[in-house]
Amino acid sequence: MTNTLDGSEGGRWIVTTASSQYWFDLEAMTVRRLPGPGAHRSMHDRTRSILEIKRCAVGQSGYWLMKTEGRDSELFENYWQRTTPIVSIRPIPDED
Helix, strand or coil: CECECCCCCCCEEEEEECCEEEEEECCCCEEEEEECCCCCCCCCCCEEEEEEEEECEECCEEEEEEECCCCHHHHCCEEEEEEEEEEEEEECCCCC
């Protein structure tokens, strides 16, 4: 378990917030939001490429920049994700 991620760690991580989970693959530099019970669905509920992790620390709101893809890239340069406060950051064990 760790208290922060900045993207240089590598590996795969589950970041749990007050309302959702985010699955980070820092080898592929992707993130996917999985809304928790009662959380609103979002356009970020899919795998997206991470450009930069600005803040990902237990006790704080997460904040990272993601790449747009497909038709969205015609309308938006990038996406920002801001989360509810992060309650835990834990590694996903490697698959054998």
